[in-house]
Amino acid sequence: MYQRNVEILRAVFQAFNDGDMERILQFMHPEFEAVVPPELSAEPDVYRGHDGVRRYFATFAEAMDDVRFEPERFWDAGTPSWSPCG
Secondary structure, eight states, X not given: OHHHHXXXXXXXXXXXXXXXXXXXXXXXXTTOEEEEOTTTOSXXXXXXXXXXXXXXXXXXXXHOSOOOOOOOOXXXXXXXXXXXXX
C-alpha cells in the first residue's frame, strides 16, 4: 500500500508542476474542503469543491511566477493522513 500511495503522490506533484488542473482534480474529492485560518495567512479563506481547488491554486499564480513542488523523499509514517478518490 505504501508504494501505491507514493506513486499517487508523485503523480499529483507532477500534475501540479505541469500546470494540469484537470489531472489534479482527478485526485481530489468533489466535496474537498480546505480552511486557511487567519493564523497562517493575511488572507484567510475556505476552499470548497473542485472550484475551490482551482481558486486555491490560482492564488499561487497570482503571487509567484513559477511554483514547483519537488519532494526529496517519501517515507512510511504509518496510517495515511490522506486517501485517493475514485
